[in-house]
Amino acid sequence: KFLDRFKIPTLLGLGIILAGIAGGVLLVLREQGLMLQAAHGAAAENIIITNISEDSSTISWLTDKEVTSFLTYGLSDPSENPLQDDLDQDTPKPRFNHYVSLKNLLPDTTYQFKIFSGKQTSETKTFTTALSISDQNNLPPVIGSILDGDQPLNEGIVYLSLAGVIPQSALIKTEGSFIIPLAKIIKEDQSGLAPLNGQPSAKLTVISDSGEASAVFYLNDASNLLPPLKIGQALDLRSANVD
Secondary structure, three states, rough: OHHHHHHHHHHHHHHHHHHHHHHHHHHHHHHHHHHHHHHHHHOOHHHHHHOOOOOOOEEEEEEEEEEOEEEEEEEOOOOOOOEOOOOOHHHOOEEEEEEEEEEEOOOEEEEEEEEEEEEEEEEOEEEOOOOOOOOOOOOOOOEEEEEOOEEEOOOOOOEEEOOOOEEEEEHHHHHHHEEOOOOEEEEEEOEOOOOOOOOEEEEEEEEEEOEEEEEEEEOOOEEEEEOEEEEOOOOOOOOOOOO
């Protein structure tokens, strides 16, 4: 009887302890799983370096989840100078597309940078600014607008690519509009200003949370004003008059 008085409470206590341990393990595993899931979704992908000039550059990337993101860069230390997303005004906002402009750089200089995105940090990467260039092209900028259905696209990135030339990019502004200057566009090997003689073929690519769009067209000496482009379209304007 003396032993029976302690047997049941002991078994119940042991059961409670085991249940508590199991619950704690499950909770830890669940939290670790959520952290791993969040970290996986925050990794910076499709890192693209555009708009390289003698004193500036632009770095953009995508994440497969909406996360806040920023970039740091420097000469000998990639963590010297932090820069927030150009799309963030005051408070950083979680998003899929990220775009950072670097200014007041030194010509013909290699910079290191890292991307901090969600819980992830990228490997150290580099880019090199162009030589000082005094000349410029006479080509007018590429100007256009992007629609999401029948409404102007609120937010996105426009990329311009030409054979043998450093890619250019711009953010979509008010009423879905964008402008990409061509005055100092340089060669891909950064050996000098790209001549862009004649009417070279160019491709415009739009990346946004709403989807993508693209258009192929000829650069024009008189005007590079493009017709409105809708998300979901892939147009070839080379046979059309887009003046």
